Amino acid sequence: MRSMTGYGRINKNIGDYGYNLEIKSLNSKSLNLNVIISPIFSPLEINIQNFIKKHFQRGRINIYIDIKLLKSDDVIDIDLGLAKAYYNALNVLANELHLSGEVNLEILLKFKDILKVSLTDEKIAQIWCGLEKVLEEATNIVINFQEEEGKNLEKVIVEYLKEMKRIVDEISQHADKMKDTYRELINNNLNSLLTDFTNIDEKRMEMEITLLSERSDITEEIDRLNSHIKRFKNLLESSEPSIGQDLDFICQEMHREFNTIASKSKLLEITNLSLEGRSLVNKIREQVQNVH
Template identity: 65%
Template sequence: MRSMTGYGRLTKNIGDYSYNVEIKSLNSKNLNINTSISPLFSPLELHIQNLVKKYFKRGTLRISVDIKLLKTDDIIDVDLGLAKAYYNALNSLINELHLADDVNLEDLLKFKDIVKISIDEKTIDDIWEGAKEVLKEVIETVLKYQKEEGKDLKDFLDGYLTELEDIIIKIEENAQQMKEKYREQLKHNVNSLISNIDSIDENRLEMEIVLLAERADISEEMDRLKSHTRRFKNFLENENNNDSIGQELDFICQEMHRELNTIASKSKILDITNLSLEGRTLVNKIREQVQNLH
């Protein structure tokens, strides 16, 4: 079990390149990858995203990849001929306009086509091999961080789930009282019906019995609620759940909330209504924690 919150950073020299990689992982319903890298190495961005997608299914990932070239002779090309042409043109302009200025290096560097930086495909491949190695190390750091956070979240969820199971037991204990209450109400309604008419309308009597029975019966809701809690607990106890389980648990929370709503609306027993509302509050707390899970 992993949270969606994580952090990792590493600076490492590999060959002729220095890599500084930082990854921050934050909560998000879907997977969002934001990559910061120099335009010079923009061909690596797709490689980075494809690598990251192998390890993360949810969350917002902010990835910074800073690459420094320890050896630059092979990628910098200075067009001396073009530089001389610009120099002569500027000097001619100064002389023609009788200016007191001189042409310096700063003036020439304003012409972007004099100095060109280019990296061939083979060099990009070499740079990617080093970047991939560093990225994997940082990803492992982030995953370790997320697993530690996941352990803390599991402890919270275990505690909340135990409280919810206690509430379910109390609701079941009160459910029998609710049946007795409806039985008494049924007797009262039947007696009232008989006393106000000369003959008993069997159909109406049957309808009254059915309606009251339906109102009193929360057994199906309780069965589903217990099934949801068992399923939730199985997810927590299964150590092989290495994939994204946050969305699955979030769905279970929605279903538990739905059943508790139905129980609260059906019940005419104040204790059951209060217990159902208390259960809904717990489910909301559980869901808040679940939404932090990967």
């Protein structure tokens, strides 16, 4: 099991390029990628996103990438035609407005579109070859971080599950008693209402009592809770790369079962246990929010 919290950083030179890469992962209900990279290397963004999606299914993943050229390379295109056009236009402007000073290189360089960085497909492929290796290393660091955090989360959740199983078992022990209590309550209420009547169909009354008692039966809810706990444990022990959403769904279902038990309960013991169970589910869910 992995948490969604992780961090990894790599600074490495490969071939003619230097790579400085940092990955931070935080909690999120779904996968949310944020890639920060120079616009020069924007053609690599799709490759980066596809790579990350193979390793992360949940979390807010922030990726910072800085790529440097380690040696001089012919990647700058100069738009001489545009530079001359700017130069001529500025001279005309200076003459018309009777401005002093000359149009020099410093002024021309303020027009960013004169100098353009141009990377060929071949260079992009070379840069990606090195970047992919660095991404792999940084991703492994993050995943190892998440797995260590996941171990701590699992210990806490397992203890909560043990406590929940105890609660469910105690509710089960009180379940048969609740049927008898419900029957006794109905009998007492009916007797107080029917004291002035002599002709009472006892069989019909018994049938009504049985029907009402069946409505208070919580056997199915107990069975489902036990099933949810078992499923939860199986997911914790599985090798699935992402189980957080499934665990969260099971928490919702367990909370619903405890609510149903509380609404049916006529015993204070069961009501209190169901409330304790709901509180425990909330604690588990707080931990599950950080499970990848």
